[in-house]
Amino acid sequence: MERKVRVRFAPSPTGALHLGGVRTALFNYLFARHYGGDFLLRIEDTDQNRYVPGAEEYIIESLKWCGLTVDEGVGTGGEYGPYRQSERKEIYKQYALQLVESGNAYYSFDTAEELDALRKECEGRGETFIYNARSRSGLKNSLNMTPEELKALLDNGAPYVIRFKMPENEVLELHDIIRGEVHFNSSLLDDKVLYKSDGMPTYHLANIVDDHLMKISHVIRGEEWLPSLPLHVLLYRAFGWEDTMPQFAHLPLILKPVGNGKLSKRDGNKMGFPVFPMEFTDPETGEKWHGYKEDGYFPEAFINMLALLGWNPGTEQEIFSLEELSRLFSLEHVNKSGARFNPDKAKWFNHKYLIAKPDAELATLVLEKLNAQGMTFERAKVERICSLMKERYNFVEELFQDCMFFFSAPQEYNEKDSKKYWKEDTPALMKELLELLKSIDDYSFANTEKVISEWINGKQLGFGKVMNPFRVAIIGSAKGPHMFDVIEIIGKEETLRRMEKALSTLK
């Protein structure tokens, strides 16, 4: 009997959502869409110390920008709410107590300092301290107390945590969709804290309780969670929820472009590429981080790039819409190994999407930028410029900057280019060309090409001899599209004006 697919993205609001987080969200989203299931957003804000104001809004905005529509959860609502763990506090307490009653958990009164000291001591002897069957009999917990002692402590309001009672020497054979069978021995695991002394659950408890209550069918999360898989499975067992336990899939990590380790938010500002979908300012430090959005990436390109980081369609196709990805996505094609992030390829994806954009759409973006500078230009011509120029660029901003010469006459002439192409005999030649240009009325590409070509051929000159200085005069440098295109777009009046200016400026 197949269950309805329900997956969740469950970030903790401790800052901006980084690349890895967005990819986890994306894979969950694609999985849900592929099977016609639900994609939930749950906010795991059980750590009050690490809570960053604005982070939750940032997460919601980012998912929205990426086009990952949330079906249920924070910001959307749904029948399994609330979806913010801090608002579910009471629920967790009840379940923690249930585990104590069933003998799967116990009260522990050891302070963090005492345990730290114990850890240090063991380390000194070259051993590892584990709070489990081997050591718990010597520690301050309810397993070593009479019911009266426990009650007294609790009544006095002594701070306590609730720990999971890890079974001894049990080999767990667990299944991960991506990795296959994974084995663990429970004796090496410790009695994890489930319920903290501040009255909040830890991730482990809240996660299992919520996934169960929210009827999650598949848990798709980062590889860093693989070590806690046995604990989680044991929790399902302790609660008696094994029958409806979700299936697990642990995603490979995203690694730094160079050097060792997983990608961190530090890498972005250091190496000049964003690690966050959108700009983020740390409210505490005021530190500002670049975002893909503000850096000029299209969300479709960003998502496409992310999808291929750790997943492949099994074919050689590389460009996919979100719909195609949803159709094609499967966990079977997710890699096991970590993927080094490649900023160059991210740009290439944007380039592909830029080229594929309709000229009308690009023109709108260019016009916006132009208007922002208090300038304007004929829309049809901007569209023409876009179609002429877009193949050269990765970003709209680059295109815009490079096309400024269409919108306004050059303020200066590139020194290298004018030196190279503006020779002694050039002014005379350009004056002649100017006269010719004055005599032409039809500035269409076809016509200017015909008239000017005839003139050049008649003079027995190479095209470059004329076109290069002409280009420098009109554009200010030796780059750009065909000159016949340029003068058609800027028109006769502007062409003549720029020629005259060049003739009077350039020596």
Add this chain to the structure above:
RNA sequence: GGUCAGUUCGUCUAGGGGUUAGGACACAAGAUUUUCAUUCUUGUAACACGGGUUCGAUUCCCGUACUGACUACCA
């Protein structure tokens, strides 16, 4: 240190007991071009190592090395 994962061109990856080990990014060269780009063509470049199993292993098994994650009253 311990536990658990992972390892195919520089990078992302396809593949999988017999292949000229395929593609993409990057890089290089050539062609086209009025410039700069684009485009096109071509090229350089990989199965971590050692043992098995097998007629045959990059592919399966075992070790080693390396890399990573985890090892908190953080998620």
